[in-house]
Amino acid sequence: MSNKAFLLGDRAVYIAFIVIVLGLPLLVDDVFWLNRVARYLVFGMLGIAMALSWGYAGILNLGQGLFFGVGAYMVAMSLKLQSWTSMQQGSDTPVPDFMLWNAQPGAPTDLCCIVPGSWLWIPFQAQWFGIFMAIALPVVLALIIGATIFRLRVSGVYVAIITLALVLLTRLIFIDAQPITNGFNGLTDLGWLTVGGIEFDPLMVGTYYIVAVSVCIVLLLTRWLVSTRAGLILQSTRDDANRARYLGYDVASYQIFFFTVSAAIAGFAGLLFVIVSEFATPTYFDIAFSISMVVWAAVGGRSSLIGAAIGAILINTIEATVSESEMFQQAWRLIIGVLFVLIVLYMPRGLAGLARDLLARLVALGRGKQADSAKASRNPAE
Amino acid sequence: MKAALTIDALEVNFGGFKAVDGMTSVIDDGELRVILGPNGAGKTTLMDLVSGKTASTGGKVHLFGRDITNWPEHEIARAGIGRKFQIPSIFRELSVLQNLEVAVSQEPRVFRNLRLGIPTADRKRIDEVIDLTGLEPVLETVAGDLSHGQMQWLELGMLITQQSRVILLDEPTAGMTQGETSKTADIIMRLKGSHTIIVVEHDMAFVRKIAEKVTVMHMGKLLAEGPIKSIEADPAVREAYLGTGGLH
């Protein structure tokens, strides 16, 4: 079989991806451009998370933005408290500017009680707490959601509907808690991530590397995860959950585990996105954003982790290029919508599938030539 | 002889209709038991009750003396019961080899399975099953692309790799050609002794080839039980099959 060729081709794509992502700053010194690439790499990470849950687990999560958004808000709260404006509100401890605008006259300028619920912000004065929560809270939420729906054996389109409803609910909560979340406007004017005295300006090459290295690590870790026996068993539950049960596997525990890993990756992506973009807004909880992630994975190939990552990066690059022209900006959504339908119907394995088919054809071609030359060299002897 | 599976007054009530109604039977360790009965007799439902797919509303199931009545499916499977479905149930997007690799693991927990590769002992068992089922030429094939017969053998092979002590087979030769049926009979004969096997089957030629003791079900109840010869001569059995074409 041509399995070996696929393995080699696969490995080559991974190596090329990692080399390009890590080598980019050596070729380009436009920091604005690098910052833009860093954002797309974060979306690539979301593509990986989507491929893991949709492609490998068969769980179509239409509310992945929930975990991304929660991760983003958690770290944004810490960075908000580190911003210059928060330090300048005339109190000993930092207080976000928007809380003052919302405060009742006479309320003390302190996180304890400036507005109802502002005490929730107190631990976020430690940057590490925000970073920790950016992953921990998505994990806890995913465990609760996953345990509920998978123990009840909810599957297929119902999972999509429930996750969709949950991300909308979260959006409502974040907008509604305006005094402590700044509502529609979200958290802007953030400070920079500071590690060991180094401030990570979003336009610094070092900041690009935080994202680039993170994406590579997540890619390799998820790759390892799906190659383990647990990853294989997960794929078996996707194909036939009952068969897996009658082989002795508690299907729900596999679904919960991988759903949670996917959520943790999304939360991590949210964290990174805030570091490079310096804001967190409720648009992360928009349905359109969560559905975009599904489109990225579909285009790149939902059953290929790296395919989904490349799909996300590619679509966002094209979108950014296209949106510079007013006319195309309007048409873009339509184009993406049509593309999505076509791919789901006619190319369910996306770009990754296309690449594999090409490779298979090349291998076959090579074989044919070899056979021909073998024949040619044998013939004279006969 | 030691009892492998004890079905004791088992019953299920589907809103007033009892598909299995006080069924009782004891299957010995290492036995090959054939279950016969006209369509709708409750044979598939009996397997559903034993394997945990359907919860019973009365009676007990014991596996090697252990009460497994109404346990969750995966726990019944871990306790030692393997089940083959009437419609082949395999992992269609995985290769044949991967199907067997999923089946072979004796470790059900997620975290314990976060490791690469298959232990040597498991690999050996997979090889044995490949030998037994003759799936060698299609190991890398995606299971969904197999022929109907190959799918049935793969599913059977998975139960053997799983090391189920008791194997339930629901019409394993349904839809098979004569050649495929005879190969299936060979596989089942080779399992005899090392596994306890319970087969539901309609094909009487096949039954005569493999059967020792036969259980006949009718309207959810035990109708007759004994060696195939005496069953075929039993007037009650003939009566039950009247109008359905009879045993043939």
Ligand SMILES: Nc1ncnc2c1ncn2[C@@H]1O[C@H](COP(=O)(O)OP(=O)(O)O)[C@@H](O)[C@H]1O
């Ligand atoms: N979940 C169910 N609800 C109601 N009736 C059922 C259900 N499952 C099976 N039955 C009925 O139970 C009877 C026995 O079915 P089954 O066990 O499939 O018979 P067999 O396998 O012996 O042909 C049939 O009349 C069938 O319609």
Ligand SMILES: [Mg+2]
């Ligand atoms: Mg049946």
